[in-house]
């Protein structure tokens with residue numbers, strides 16, 4: 001599949017001397033990694049070549065506090081306000097569509113692409129954000145780029161790329177009850193390591209992958225980058241087509257029929273060769289949680305922190321305030337965050353709400369629920385999910401990256417423990433000195449209820 | 462971009478593996494719209510304590526690190542986010558090359574585009590460098606070799622086009638712009654996998 005998409009987008013094939021010129025079908029833009037690219041472009045007297053192939057949104061630095069978004073209260077973080085204003089100006093000047101602060105379609109860049117139907121099988125998609133790999137769930141070649149490359153795409157709609165190698169990850173069997181896509185991808189990363197897919201394209205396949213919904217497939221592809229991979233992909237199938245059918249920007253009518261014919265050609269041919277292969281059994285995967293400072297440092301919620309004595313490992317544990325060999329279950333929690341491009345879609349919110357219904361967030365615990373987009377927010381409200389969250393004592397906020405990355409006002413204080421459905425537990429990611437434990441939405445909700453790291457299956461009827 | 466041919470310097474050694482971009486350039490400094498002066502934020506949470514005081518034991522703060530332009534790092538350096546602020550900050554600080562056995566993909570590409578040389582050496586050379594902080598090392602880009610003080614040389618891989626751009630101070634955008642006719646021709650072809 002990857003080979004086919006690559007070949008269809010090669011404007012100039014690669015040679016020994018030069019990388020390929022690769023065409024980009026869709027360029028997604030947000031406020032944090034784009035300003036310097038627009039500045040560069042202007043200083044070279046260049047303009048945006050294909051504004052029609054770009055879509056911009058506000059998410060990373062954008063507040064999730066309703067008063068600041070809709071209430072007329074000025075954005076508290078001055079630097080964030082400046083970034084937002086700058087993207088507004090850049091988009092207006094270049095003719096790029098921006099889903100602005102109060103737009104009902106605004107949201108996290110990797111949530112809105114699929115939701116609007118702009119993310120489609122067979123495309124190449126790039127964005128100045130490493131989790132662009134999310135879109136690979138649709139059989140799309142999607143990867144993150146730096147700001148210089150954002151400039152290249154703005155100016156030419158192309159990138160210079162060497163063809164990466166491909167890794168197949170086969171997931172056999174079925175996931176058991178209480179175990180979700182987040183647990184699966186954390187298990188994959190802990191098996192292959194945070195550099196296990198270095199620079200490669202991972203294609204996820206097998207029975208367990210086929211059984212995943214699109215939301216779940218996005219969760220898996222999202223975290224490919226945490227295994228060092230450039231992109232993750234899943235071949236499109238009926239699940240993919242059903243998801244896209246009728247989306248506002250998906251093809252319709254005769255175009256839809258033509259698209260289906262084209263999309264069905266994409267899956268890898270039987271016997272397609274990969275540079276490497278890995279496999280695991282879905283039945284072995286348990287609810288997972290991270291205990292350290294990278295997404296490979298992950299164990300089953302019921303497990304113990306490993307015993308190792310290398311300096312990097314001990315440094316990570318010192319930061320986390322944990323000791324080797326300890327059980328992770330029962331550790332006290334200060335904050336629970338449900339959100340981010342990994343787990344903020346409607347099905348994630350439903351899963352968390354199912355566990356929270358009729359229960360309360362434990363005393364002393366703060367819980368934030370941040371929908372991935374304004375559309376997810378409205379859909380959740382239509383089902384009454386927001387009432388479940390607020391009745392439990394959680395905060396129901398506007399969409400954005402929120403506490404996934406502490407640059408929008410949502411942060412945790414030093415030393416605090418945050419059970420988070422996001423994708424990175426790096427030191428300081430959620431605030432200086434804050435300690436992140438990555439988990440699935442149900443595991444996070446369980447921690448909110450008990451105030452401790454808890455196996456969610458204990459709370460499931 | 463300035464041309465690079467040779468980098469000669471004593472080394473700073475940061476042996477930790479998996480140093481991520483949130484360490485190199487903490488997220489809270491990301492709300493900048495400029496690319497100047499970013500070295501202020503470089504390794505901020507390791508260089509300074511919570512009150513902003515200098516942490517004297519952190520390697521960048523030691524006097525012997527002053528003026529060094531080669532960083533020897535542990536494996537998988539630069540993993541995590543796509544933020545180009547990480548290589549910008551390193552470059553602004555005066556670092557011109559990072560040597561390791563592996564460097565994360567997006568960081569590697571971002572570094573190349575900003576005159577920061579990512580150098581991948583074999584495990585043996587790496588171990589030697591880790592064990593000898595402050596060693597005087599010479600990186601020769603044209604020959605793609607790292608020369609150790611005892612005269613031993615280790616080769617490193619460098620993609621041909623990236624080497625060409627670095628050696629001649631060419632930026633890739635110029636090359637891409639020169640291919641505009643091919644890009645336009647590509648756009649006129651019917652798309653293979655999409656109806657649009």
Ligand code: SF4
Pocket residue numbers: 059060108109110129131340341342400401404405422423
């Ligand atoms: S939610 Fe987190 S990982 Fe996703 S785009 Fe936002 S900051 Fe990046």
